[in-house]
Amino acid sequence: MLQKLFKFKGGIKPAHHKAESRGTPIAAAPLPGHLVIPLSQSAGEAAQPVVAVGDKVLKGQFIGKAEGWLSSAVHASTSGTVIAVEPRLMPHPSGLATLSVVILPDGEDRWMPLQAPDYKNMSLKSVLQYLQDAGVVGMGGAGFPSHVKMQDSAALGDLVINGAECEPYITCDDRLMRERAGEIIAGSGIIRDLLQVKRVLIGIEDNKPEAIAAMQAAVEAAGETTFSVVAVPTLYPAGGIRQLIRVLTGKEVPVDQRSTDLGIQCFNVGTALSVWRALNLGEPVVSRVVTLTGNVEQPGNWEALIGTPMNELLALARPRADTDGVIMGGPMMGIPMPACDVPVTKGSNCLIARSPTLFPPPPPEMPCIRCGACARACPQELQPFELYWWSRARQFDKAREYHLSSCIECGCCAYVCPANIPLVQYFRFSKSEIRAAAREQKMADSARARFEFKQFRAEREKAEKAEKLARAAAAQAAKLAAERDAAPEGESGAVGDAADAKQAVIAAAVERARVQRAETDSRDA
Amino acid sequence: MNFISPPYLHAETSVRRVMNRVMLALLPGIVVYTALVGVAIIVQILLACFFALLFEGLFQKLRGRSLASLQDGSALVTACLIALTFPPLSPWWLTVLGVFFAIVIAKQLYGGLGQNPFNPAMIAFAVCIVAFPALMSQWPAQGLYLPLSQQMEVIFGVSPRIDALTAATPLDAIKTALKMDSFTGSIQELLKSQSLYGTFAGRGWEWVTTAYLVGGLFLVQRRVITWQVPVAFLASMTVISLICWLVDPTRFSDPLFHLFSGGTMLGAFFIATDPVSGCATPTGKLIFGGGAGLLAYLIRVFGGFPDGIAFSILMMNICAPLIDVYTQPAIFGMRRGGKKKEREHE
Numbered sequence: 001m002l003q004k005l006f007k008f009k010g011g012i013k014p015a016h017h018k019a020e021s022r023g024t025p026i027a028a029a030p031l032p033g034h035l036v037i038p039l040s041q042s043a044g045e046a047a048q049p050v051v052a053v054g055d056k057v058l059k060g061q062f063i064g065k066a067e068g069w070l071s072s073a074v075h076a077s078t079s080g081t082v083i084a085v086e087p088r089l090m091p092h093p094s095g096l097a098t099l100s101v102v103i104l105p106d107g108e109d110r111w112m113p114l115q116a117p118d119y120k121n122m123s124l125k126s127v128l129q130y131l132q133d134a135g136v137v138g139m140g141g142a143g144f145p146s147h148v149k150m151q152d153s154a155a156l157g158d159l160v161i162n163g164a165e166c167e168p169y170i171t172c173d174d175r176l177m178r179e180r181a182g183e184i185i186a187g188s189g190i191i192r193d194l195l196q197v198k199r200v201l202i203g204i205e206d207n208k209p210e211a212i213a214a215m216q217a218a219v220e221a222a223g224e225t226t227f228s229v230v231a232v233p234t235l236y237p238a239g240g241i242r243q244l245i246r247v248l249t250g251k252e253v254p255v256d257q258r259s260t261d262l263g264i265q266c267f268n269v270g271t272a273l274s275v276w277r278a279l280n281l282g283e284p285v286v287s288r289v290v291t292l293t294g295n296v297e298q299p300g301n302w303e304a305l306i307g308t309p310m311n312e313l314l315a316l317a318r319p320r321a322d323t324d325g326v327i328m329g330g331p332m333m334g335i336p337m338p339a340c341d342v343p344v345t346k347g348s349n350c351l352i353a354r355s356p357t358l359f360p361p362p363p364p365e366m367p368c369i370r371c372g373a374c375a376r377a378c379p380q381e382l383q384p385f386e387l388y389w390w391s392r393a394r395q396f397d398k399a400r401e402y403h404l405s406s407c408i409e410c411g412c413c414a415y416v417c418p419a420n421i422p423l424v425q426y427f428r429f430s431k432s433e434i435r436a437a438a439r440e441q442k443m444a445d446s447a448r449a450r451f452e453f454k455q456f457r458a459e460r461e462k463a464e465k466a467e468k469l470a471r472a473a474a475a476q477a478a479k480l481a482a483e484r485d486a487a488p489e490g491e492s493g494a495v496g497d498a499a500d501a502k503q504a505v506i507a508a509a510v511e512r513a514r515v516q517r518a519e520t521d522s523r524d525a
Numbered sequence: 526m527n528f529i530s531p532p533y534l535h536a537e538t539s540v541r542r543v544m545n546r547v548m549l550a551l552l553p554g555i556v557v558y559t560a561l562v563g564v565a566i567i568v569q570i571l572l573a574c575f576f577a578l579l580f581e582g583l584f585q586k587l588r589g590r591s592l593a594s595l596q597d598g599s600a601l602v603t604a605c606l607i608a609l610t611f612p613p614l615s616p617w618w619l620t621v622l623g624v625f626f627a628i629v630i631a632k633q634l635y636g637g638l639g640q641n642p643f644n645p646a647m648i649a650f651a652v653c654i655v656a657f658p659a660l661m662s663q664w665p666a667q668g669l670y671l672p673l674s675q676q677m678e679v680i681f682g683v684s685p686r687i688d689a690l691t692a693a694t695p696l697d698a699i700k701t702a703l704k705m706d707s708f709t710g711s712i713q714e715l716l717k718s719q720s721l722y723g724t725f726a727g728r729g730w731e732w733v734t735t736a737y738l739v740g741g742l743f744l745v746q747r748r749v750i751t752w753q754v755p756v757a758f759l760a761s762m763t764v765i766s767l768i769c770w771l772v773d774p775t776r777f778s779d780p781l782f783h784l785f786s787g788g789t790m791l792g793a794f795f796i797a798t799d800p801v802s803g804c805a806t807p808t809g810k811l812i813f814g815g816g817a818g819l820l821a822y823l824i825r826v827f828g829g830f831p832d833g834i835a836f837s838i839l840m841m842n843i844c845a846p847l848i849d850v851y852t853q854p855a856i857f858g859m860r861r862g863g864k865k866k867e868r869e870h871e
Contacts, residue, residue: 008857014534168534242858255858332532359533366540366597367639370800372751373538381857385805403856411532418538419639425530
């Protein structure tokens with residue numbers, strides 16, 4: 001199928017390092033000693049635990065309930081016993097912990113009874129609900145809940161299935177497409193029908209000829225006519241959403257819009273597979289394919305249960321002795337793990353065993369000479385050296401003006417920088433400072449609003465109290481006056497009225513003090 | 526845990542590599558230049574390089590910075606440019622003074638590499654030509670090829686400087702002619718009569734500048750520099766010289782002569798392309814190069830100095846930051862179908 005392709009500016013061509021792991025078929029990883037399943041594996045709120053310590057669970061059983069629409073359910077990855085529900089270190093460089101369910105497998109790996117939904121006769125809303133309950137999130141790494149993406153993309157023009165896999169080292173999508181093309185195509189077909197899309201574009205970098213052939217064969221076998229399998233030029237980051245959309249459709253997603261505003265939605269091949277499994281087999285997401293590579297003897301791809309400790313999984317690839325850490329993701333955007341035993345999550349596409357020889361520490365940072373290499377490499381067409389300047393000077397307003405928020409942190413700028421400046425770090429820092437400032441501003445605003453309301457309330461209460469007192473006094477006075485009026489000898493007058501009112505106020509105050517004292521006494525007792 | 530952050534991969538590149546490439550690209554010009562005027566130019570380059578490293582090291586030390594920066598090669602590039610723009614038989618102290626102004630005043634005092642608003646080598650040239658106009662105008666006479674020993678005597682001031690050593694450059698000759706009301710012949714005849722004219726520009730010099738062009742094209746091909754500055758520089762000089770030449774061919778030289786005379790090629794490919802003091806946006810580079818070419822022509826033809834490259838580039842250096850501010854390119858997602866709307870941060 002001939003397809004006119006477009007170009008995006010910038011991009012880099014680092015060594016692929018895919019050969020190491022792309023040759024070995026996907027194998028199921030053995031059951032680990034225990035599973036640590038974080039309840040927060042996707043964007044949005046963490047799931048709420050619905051199991052307690054001591055509970056027996058079956059594979060695929062609900063253990064975390066989605067909390068709100070922008071959240072996704074979490075399931076037991078194998079059968080066994082819940083031995084802890086507690087915060088555990090998450091696979092994030094921050095070293096923060098998140099509530100996790102720890103399961104001791106019983107070794108049987110027994111599924112709960114699965115029942116495929118009759119999704120063809122269900123409303124879109126209930127299918128999306130089903131996907132949320134099945135824990136289907138983006139498998140490309142970002143982990144955005146898929147049902148949310150499908151929700152506001154009704155009546156789209158194009159569906160882009162992302163099989164670019166542009167980061168070096170990673171080959172899990174390559175293997176998936178080669179081995180499970182039929183399921184991916186079927187899953188993409190389901191998404192197409194759900195979203196009523198006219199055209200499905202499957203973008204695969206042309207360094208994966210076997211995957212392209214397999215996907216093409218699967219499209220033909222399925223008799224799909226709306227599908228195009230497109231070989232896109234290998235150029236990092238061709239798998240970035242905006243870049244891939246540009247290459248496939250020629251459209252540029254405006255900076256202040258989303259792709260859906262142009263009628264385009266994008267899913268990863270792994271996500272399409274998850275959708276197919278959820279809706280055709282009734283299987284929730286309990287595993288994913290993980291590439292194990294880097295400083296290891298035996299690189300490869302393994303289907304690992306969600307929650308498998310990374311060191312246990314990585315051991316399958318036999319890391320070399322000088323391995324000094326694990327990177328989750330690729331070498332361009334992957335994040336260093338805070339510990340070697342953090343669990344595999346739905347977004348863990350690749351584990352790279354790190355060593356000082358594989359990724360030598362960068363040479364010392366030198367001054368920026370404004371050579372502009374970063375600007376020529378930036379796929380978002382930013383001027384990274386200007387952003388660096390403003391970030392360094394902590395002029396965050398200026399950094400925003402130069403479109404810092406459009407930075408996708410792909411790392412192209414830092415890759416080409418002759419001065420070895422860790423540009424991405426500077427940009428992350430600036431972004432977090434801008435976010436923090438916005439948060440602080442918000443907090444200050446609400447604090448001011450609170451304070452002003454408090455003052456307003458105090459005033460109001462004071463006024464109300466005065467009014468009430470006045471009313472009570474008047475009533476008292478009226479009563480006294482009435483009594484006096486009833487009595488025949490009327491020695492009263494205006495003076496007497498005033499005195500009575502005063503007395504009434506005093507009486508009321510005495511009464512209040514008495515009540516207060518009684519209250520204090522009862523509290524003390 | 527040692528803190529490392531993505532990306533973990535890095536291209537085979539460094540500031541030193543960039544600077545080495547620039548020096549490599551200067552090599553053809555240096556070779557032809559040496560063939561033309563002798564080993565004196567090599568001596569000047571070595572002299573300039575030695576003092577550049579000395580001053581750079583000294584001031585890095587004084588500023589409490591690492592001496593590792595001596596390896597970045599930037600001081601050496603500046604030194605080479607000074608040696609190549611100063612007259613080859615300048616007294617040694619003039620070269621050293623130029624290097625001092627370039628490295629210490631124009632670069633280190635502004636904060637070192639990457640911080641200088643002006644091109645250091647051009648600051649050196651401007652300071653010296655203003656302070657020592659006579660010395661900075663003593664270009665060796667055509668065909669004068671002194672033996673090395675005699676050149677050394679001239680450079681290191683053992684023997685007195687003799688005016689016979691030097692002669693007017695072609696650019697000088699035409700400027701002088703332009704200013705003489707009594708001048709009646711044509712520029713071409715004048716140059717021929719003084720045997721200053723070669724095949725298409727100044728005799729001998731035309732090959733030096735051609736060699737600079739070759740080196741410059743290498744830099745463009747290796748992507749050390751982008752095409753915008755040199756192309757705009759040469760184009761604007763071509764256009765303005767063509768206009769003047771068409772208006773009065775007897776008083777103005779043809780564009781080819783201007784492109785291959787004086788510092789045009791060196792300026793267009795090696796000096797105006799300095800990223801630190803120049804413009805960084807693509808449009809900005811076009812404006813910068815175009816402005817520098819135009820000013821260089823105006824100064825060399827109508828101004829008071831033999832060539833205008835240094836002053837034109839310094840003037841454009843002044844404008845560079847402002848040009849950059851106003852020529853920021855649209856980013857991805859701002860052109861096709863994109864509204865130019867500032868994205869509000871939540």
